[in-house]
Amino acid sequence: MTGNSTQTEANIKKQNQISAIWILPLVALVIALWMLFQFINNKGPEITIIMPTAEGINIGKTEIKSLNVKVGMVTDITLSETYDYIKIKAQMNKNTDRMLNDTTQFWVVKPRVGSAGISGLETILSGAYIQIQPGESTTSKLNFTALELPPITPLSSKGIRVLLSHDQAGKLHIGDPVSYQGFTVGRVEKTSFDLAEKKALYQLFIFEPYDGLLLSGSQFWLTSGIDVKLNADGFNVQVDSLQSLLSGGVTFGLPAGEDVGQPFDDELVKLPLFDNYEQVKEGLYKQYVKFIMEFDESIRGLTAGAPVEYRGIRIGTVLEAPYDVAFSENNASSNKIQILVKLELGRLFDKGSNISLNTFQQAFKQHFKNGLKGKLETGNLLTGALFVDTEFDAPEPNFKMTEVGKYNVFPTKKGEFAMVQQQLSSLFNKVNDLPLNDAVESMARSMNSLDKALVSANTTIKNLNGLVSEEATQNLPADIQTSLKQLQKTLDGFSPNSVMYNDLEQTMKKFEQVMSELQPVLKQINDKPNSLIFGTDTVQDPIPAKRVN
Known part of the structure; x- marks a missing residue:
């Protein structure tokens, strides 16, 4: 240090207030705590959904919806221990507990084409989502198995269910229409097979108010859309609705002559399924x-x-x-x-x-x-x-x-x-017993005799020709010769040197001249038929142009 320099000292004072810089972290902490509180407060139950495949399902993207309103989100996807199915974890929103019970149904909404129509087209751009259909039970449940197909009828639908039995499977499919006199009144809900009775079972649902059409005397039979029969009774063709023609279906009604009966009181009516109306009538x-x-x-x-x-x-x-x-x-x-x-x-x-x-x-x-x-x-x-x-x-x-x-x-x-x-x-046997050989020999003898007769007739004709060529035969009477001369004279009037021939030639020449003059007119009428009424278009004079070498 030199003598001219001055030494400065820092004065340290104790600050009694908190610095304003700490306000920002405190505000951020409060916001984070508030968001955590809101998340926990709005968080609903976690559920598990079993599905055969995770096609179209993504963690954090696939939503769970009810009436197109988001009520949950997929949070995890795992494969089962036996690799047979998929376990999906989903976080539900607040106040969704009442939607989760033992009758609640889940299924994946994606584009589908079936007998019931085309559905899920809105997911082509937005992606698939899981649809929830809340049940009406009071028993809570958090583990569910998703449906492979959307349910045909909602759980809240009113109507009556019918269980039909048939000896063969594959007669009906889920979604096929149930018709009454050509009008669709229900759908096929489920198909199964009874191993004990060895019969196929088809569960139908008939919507209200059409369930009143089902009476104790009603019978069900298949409708293939078109029914062609060619048997001992003749040729018979029956055509049903276009939907039945494409996908088939089942119809019901009261057979002719059957009592009206009463409406069913059972929740699940069991009836047989016939192949056609003819079988129904036979069953009566x-x-x-x-x-x-x-x-x-x-x-x-x-x-x-x-x-x-x-x-x-x-x-x-x-x-x-x-x-x-x-x-x-x-x-x-x-x-x-x-x-x-x-x-x-x-x-x-x-x-x-x-x-x-x-x-x-x-x-x-x-x-x-x-x-x-x-x-x-x-x-x-x-x-x-x-x-x-x-x-x-x-x-x-x-x-x-x-x-x-x-x-x-x-x-x-x-x-x-x-x-x-x-x-x-018997007739053929009698024909075989006829003496046909003798008849053939007799016919051969007759043919030989006919040949001899023809030779004799030929000789006679030759003699007749010689007689005609003789001079005496050729000298005809004078009257016949005179007639021939007059005929010759008449024919000479039509010869090229005759007056009649010349007049006819002049007439034909004049006719040809007239036809040649009419040809332009005929051509104009052929090109433009209305030219006789509206006239012809005026042809413009040609404009000279410079010659191009």
Whole structure:
């Protein structure tokens, strides 16, 4: 230090106030605590959803919605221990506890095309989301299994559910329409298979107020949209609605002649499912008597379901054709083919009649004595389909009923077609027995005689030609010669040097001149037909142009 320099000292004072710089961290801390409080306060329960796949699901992006309002967010996706399904963790919003119970349903909303229509198109741009449908139960639940498909009917929908059974699966699919007289009144909700009864089950839901159309006498049958039948009854085509034509479906109603009945009180009505309306009508005839019919002719064209008729009126149905073939173990002593038929009580008597099956069967025994017999007839010449017809033949007072197993035998006779075949066979046999060889030899002898006659006729013609060429024959009478001269004179008037020929030539030349003058007019009319009325367009004079070398 030099002598001119001065030494300065810092004065240190103790500050009694907090610096203003600490205000910002304190404010930030308060905001963070407030946000944490809001997050915890608005945080709802955490749920687990089981899904077959995580397609379209993203952590922190996929939302859970109810009526298009966000109520939760996916927070975690894990694979199960057995790699069979996906576990999804989702954080629900505040006050969503009442939405979570044992009847709540979840499913993924994404673009779908099905029999019920096209849905989920809004997710093409926004992405898939999980839809929640709250249940009405009071039992809380936090673990759920998502539906593979959206439910056809909401849980709050009012109506009635019907469970149909059929021997085959695949007849209906989820979303197929349920119609009544062509109008859609419900949907197929669920399909399953009963292992105990070995039958397919189809659960339907009929919406309110259409559930009042379902009565105790109602029956359900399939609708394929178009039904084409070509059988012994003829050619029949039925066309349903366009939706049924594309996807099929099921319809219901009261069959003709069935009682109206009462509405169902059960929550889940169980009914059979028929393939078509014809099966429904067949199911109405629940009282019948079975018979065996035996034929010694071909039954090609006769199938199960073919009608049994009496004078065009259906009285029964063929059940099995054949029931037992000829030369089988049970039919070894006969060469006849057996079929099983049933005669239905409801087709012959009113539903209100009190006739029992025993009385019905005894009546047929008396008809057999009076000559009632069955025969095969052709129902359709195009397909060759057969049916069983019955008619009365000669009475058989000593008729005795025979049995095959547990069934009585219905007497039969040959059908008209078989009789025609037999008559044709007999005719051909008679033709074969004719002495055709002798007839052919006699015809050959006649042909030889005819050849000789033709040779003689040829000789006669030659002699006649010689006679005509003689000079005496050629000297015709004078009158004929005069007539020929006059004819020659007349023909000379039409020669090229005659006056008539010259006049005709001049006329033709004038006609040709007129036609040549008319050709421009005809061309103009052909190019513009209205030119005779509106005139022709004025043709502008050509403008000279400079020649281009």
